[in-house]
Amino acid sequence: MSGDWTLQTKSDTGAGYHPNADLSSAMIDGPTRSLFGSLEQSYRQLPVADGALEALYVLTWRFSPEAGAWLTVLQGSGGRYGNAGATQFALAPAGWTMADCVTRALADVEVGGWLSPLHDGGPTAPPRCRPDELLRLLATLLDQPTPPALTVVETASPAALFAAASRALPEGTLRRTAWSTSATVRRPGRDGPLISGPWPADLAARYPEEHAAFLKLAAASTGAPPQPPKAVIWAAREASAGRHPGRLVDAADPLEWAAALEYQRPLTDREAAGLLRSDALVEADRQRWTDGGHAAKLVARDPAWLGPLLGHRMTWVAEGVADVVTREAPWPELVRLQKAAVRRGRTAPAALRSLAPVDRARLARDVLDGSTAPELRAAAPWLEALGLDRSGNDDLFPPGRSDVAAQLRAAPRNVAGAIEFARGEARWDEELAALMEAAPAARLHLLVALAPSNALASFLRKHPTALAPDEVPDLIVAAERLQGRLKDPDRFVVSLLRQLHSASGEETPLLAEPFTDQQSAAALRLMLGLPQRAPARRAPRWLVALICASTGLVVGILLGWLVLGGLL
Secondary structure (H helix, E strand, O other), X not given: OOXXXXXXXEEEOOOOXXXXXHHOOOOOOHHHHHHHHHHOOOEOOOOOOOOOOOOEEEEEEEEEOOOOEEEEEEXXXXXXXXXXXXXXXXXXXXXXXXXXXXXXXXXXXXXXXXXXXXXXXXXXXXXXXXXXXXXXXXXXXXXXXXXXXXXXXXXXXXXXXXXXXXXXXXXXXXXXXXXXXXXXXXXXEOOEOEEEOOOOHHHHHHOHHHHHHHHHHHHHHOOOOOOOOXXXXXXXXXXXXXXXXXXXXXXXOHHHHHHHHOOOOOOXXXXXXXXXXXXXXXXXXXXXXXXXXXXXXXXXXXXHHHHHHHOOOOHHHHOOHHHXXXXXXXXXXXXXXXXXXXXXXXXXXXXXXXXXXXXXXXXXXXXXXXXXXXXXXXXXXXXXXXXXXXXXXXXXXXXXXXXXXXXXXXXXXXXXXXXXXXXXXXXXXXXXXXXXXXXXXXXXXXXHHHHHHOOHHHHHHHOHHXXXXXXXXXXXXXXXXXXXXXXXXXXXXXXXXXXXXXXXOOOOOOOXXXXXXXXXXXXXHHHHOOOOOOOOOOOOHHHHHHHHHHHHHHXXXXXXXXXXXXXX
16 A cells, blocks of 8 residues: 545534645645545535534445545544534545555544544554454345445444455455445435445434435345355455455456355365366366365375376366375375376376376386386387486386397397387388398398288388398298298298299399299209208008008907907
């Protein structure tokens, strides 16, 4: 609160009701003076016949759209205000809130009984009101979407209640109405809705006709308001404790204010579970969800909540899970869920990045335990999302090209792992060609390994220099060695040769003729200078006959022995 307000005072100076320069600002500009003049039509003098009566005053606060600032009005009667009474109009600087104006007015009046052009000290904290009175006022505002001309609130101290309201409600809501400790305007409602405290008995006795008119208007606003929403009850309790979350919500309409306030109110554990179960969480719940630590609370209570939390479409819903998931009870459930995520090709949830590095590595090893190289390769996005790399975690990642090449150089015929590695890459043929270059001794064995899946021809068409025509015999030898356990190795050799012919270019043919059947196997071996396979030898006929006769004789002897045994 900076600057000072502009104040105009008219009072009984001893010669009637006139401007009081001592209680007015030294400089009042034309527009402000005009504004004060228009207010005099609404805020009446409160004259008395006997100036010795006790001084009474009424304070009113209203926002002026024309000036863009709050106005404070004091109406004085009797005592120091004189027989003619007094009126004071104070226009606050544009940056002041209603709370600033209420605090300043109450401090001035408590010190000297008047609003002062300059702040002379006094209490900086407003008086406290009863929490139930503030809640009743808030409930009344919610029950009146369109406020009436006059609303009367029952309270022991209207000034204290309005001071509390000015801190509990946002400025937009406060500006919708005027606030008077005891409304004494000539025509309530003419200048907009008005909220008033009840008239004190002394003021009612002093001005009975005006009080009767006030009671007539007030009759329309009597009755208990309905129970307000939970968020409003919470805001009232917070305000009574000196915290003011209601002012943080920017809303002019009380119903909009209450609806927005709902997302400021802390959730109970039961409410949090219900919102998650029904998939009713929205972005506006983020602050109260995370501030309340509900993800950690739910998992600590039941690890089954891990699935809905980690799988939620809004990642902030799982914030805090890392604080409890390493405990004994939730860990197995976490491992089970992440194994399923890896199988489905999903990435690790963002909430798990908050785990300590050692716990992330432990989780990865538990999830990927027993995985094959292709499975490890498929899990790479999951590991990356978990924030892990090869540094200190080589066992979690499939071997790289250099590792595979080293294995091939050590064991050129052991090509299964290399083929598996190459096929896991987007450009498998280029990866395989690079391996052949890095491990030349394994080249022919790698080519043979492509034949069963008919990938050899495709590879050689893309990489024709991988096999020279004079290397075909060596390829066949390597093929027979690798495929020696086949039931029909000749069929495999013919298939391999067909692929070689298919891959042959016009300038560098690998084979001049295609081979279409197995009967050419011997000719192929002769042409390529390979050892011939010995044909399978059949047993001589006399040996077959001898074996059959011997078998019949043995069977006859056995049958005779059985029959003779039965007769005896």
